[in-house]
Amino acid sequence: MPRPIKWRRVCFLPENNRFGPLSLITDEGSQIKMTVDEYETIRLIDLEGLTQEECAKQMNVARSTVQGIYVEARKKLAECLVNGKILLIEGGEYCLCDGKFNSCRLDCYRHKHGRCFKD
Numbered sequence: 001m002p003r004p005i006k007w008r009r010v011c012f013l014p015e016n017n018r019f020g021p022l023s024l025i026t027d028e029g030s031q032i033k034m035t036v037d038e039y040e041t042i043r044l045i046d047l048e049g050l051t052q053e054e055c056a057k058q059m060n061v062a063r064s065t066v067q068g069i070y071v072e073a074r075k076k077l078a079e080c081l082v083n084g085k086i087l088l089i090e091g092g093e094y095c096l097c098d099g100k101f102n103s104c105r106l107d108c109y110r111h112k113h114g115r116c117f118k119d
Contacts, residue, residue, distance in 0.1 A: 007095040008037040008069075009060040020086030030085050035092030038073035041066055 013036060037059070044055040047065075052070065056063040080087045 002117045003095055006061060007093060008040070008065075009058065009097050010036055010094045011097045012088050013096070014039055017089040018086065020080065021084045032076045032080050032087050033084050033091065034073060034076045034087055034089045035091060035094075037092045037094045038076065038111075039089045040094070041070045042073050042077070045070060061069055 040059060041055055044050045044058060045052065050058065052066050055065050055070075056066040059066060077088065079085060
């Protein structure tokens with residue numbers, strides 16, 4: 001019996017989910033897909049300045065899980081920047097935070113009610 005999914009808590013979805021070079025590229029091979037939970041680790045660690053431990057608590061996962069997610073997200077960002085690829089943010093296994101969790105920070109966005117998504 002497989003282990004049940006532990007949903008990764010995300011405060012809000014990105015307002016923009018597509019980034020890339022200014023020239024129009026439509027080739028599928030020129031796109032990199034980043035999951036919403038990978039986006040959240042980049043936001044929490046690099047933008048908000050949280051440690052991996054604090055990020056793990058916020059997302060309701062183990063620190064080692066955050067470390068793996070973060071490494072993958074950074075590789076994808078580097079691939080986009082260095083090779084001029086389009087970054088799409090979509091999918092993943094996450095719950096949008098409803099603001100009722102004890103580990104939520106005071107600046108949690110609490111945009112949606114705790115619905116879970118799997119892609």
